[in-house]
Amino acid sequence: MRCEHCNIDSNNVRTYAFWYGKLIHKDITREVDLIGPEYIKTTINHYKIKGCTEVDICDKCLIKPNAELNMLCGSLVVFITAYAIIVSYPPTGILYYFLVLLFGCLLLIRGLIQYWKIIKGHKFSSLYYSLIKEKGDKMAIRMFKASLEKEGYDAFFSTAEHKKLMEY
Numbered sequence: 001m002r003c004e005h006c007n008i009d010s011n012n013v014r015t016y017a018f019w020y021g022k023l024i025h026k027d028i029t030r031e032v033d034l035i036g037p038e039y040i041k042t043t044i045n046h047y048k049i050k051g052c053t054e055v056d057i058c059d060k061c062l063i064k065p066n067a068e069l070n071m072l073c074g075s076l077v078v079f080i081t082a083y084a085i086i087v088s089y090p091p092t093g094i095l096y097y098f099l100v101l102l103f104g105c106l107l108l109i110r111g112l113i114q115y116w117k118i119i120k121g122h123k124f125s126s127l128y129y130s131l132i133k134e135k136g137d138k139m140a141i142r143m144f145k146a147s148l149e150k151e152g153y154d155a156f157f158s159t160a161e162h163k164k165l166m167e168y
């Protein structure tokens with residue numbers, strides 16, 4: 001399957017989806033707040049959903065930026081904490097430093113594992129897929145938002161958001 005983001009054929013392409021439409025009107029209701037003098041304002045937006053678009057995105061395009069962010073943040077946390085320990089040696093509150101350092105290390109390791117799996121073309125499990133589905137839908141929205149906005153659409157929802165919307 002071909003990834004619509006990088007335009008490269010890959011075995012690790014998954015289909016994400018988003019819904020789009022227009023905001024028709026806003027209902028603003030005011031209710032008396034029994035505790036304070038203020039009113040509680042509730043806004044209910046009404047949308048007209050035009051359709052659903054499915055977008056094929058490869059794991060590399062979706063997960064690699066996240067892996068890089070995890071590696072960068074993890075490295076920064078480890079570096080800053082190590083620096084703080086050296087500067088204030090012997091440090092007071094060693095447990096606090098240890099926990100922050102552990103958090104940084106875990107973040108860094110998580111990023112490295114994700115990055116390594118992407119490079120190796122690892123096939124992620126369906127459980128992982130369900131965890132990143134929302135992220136994929138949001139990426140699909142970012143890819144097509146500008147062109148759909150030119151057509152006059154101003155409301156975009158991931159599959160989960162659309163499902164929630166339908167419940168009201």
Ligand SMILES: [Zn+2]
Pocket residue numbers: 003004005006007008057058059060061
């Ligand atoms: Zn791609």
